[in-house]
Amino acid sequence: DRLAGLVGIAAAPDFIDWGYDDAQKAQLARGETVLEDNPYGPEPTPTHAGFWADARQHLLLGAPIPITCPVTLLQGQRDAEVPWETALRLAERLDSDKVLVQLAKDGDHRLSRPQDLARLIAAVEELVQPPA
Incomplete structure (x- = not known):
């Protein structure tokens, strides 16, 4: 934990x-x-x-993934390296009930534009906030 x-x-x-x-x-x-x-x-x-x-030896998607903490997956739909559907497949396999997939319709693989970095920072800040 x-x-x-x-x-x-x-x-x-x-x-x-x-x-x-x-x-x-x-x-x-x-x-x-x-x-x-x-x-x-x-x-x-x-x-x-x-x-x-x-x-x-480390394939993950063939079985449930024993991660139970909150997870946020950021993915660009214009990513030429990783199909955006991969984020959905991963989300399905995670044991956590708190999984959020954020798709940037115009985002690429690097997600390094200012708006992408802002989304990343917000995702990290959300996870480090103490529970209310």
């Missing part, structure tokens, strides 16, 4: 299942590294086979 609350931003649980195509998954299964274009910088983003294998 050390966790008072949780805020997720473009949360990507089980991304190794839906974030890679079959060819990339085959590369990783052979122990190879996959290099993907990085929309945020000049260098490609590497995914190493060891990381991928480890992540397979």
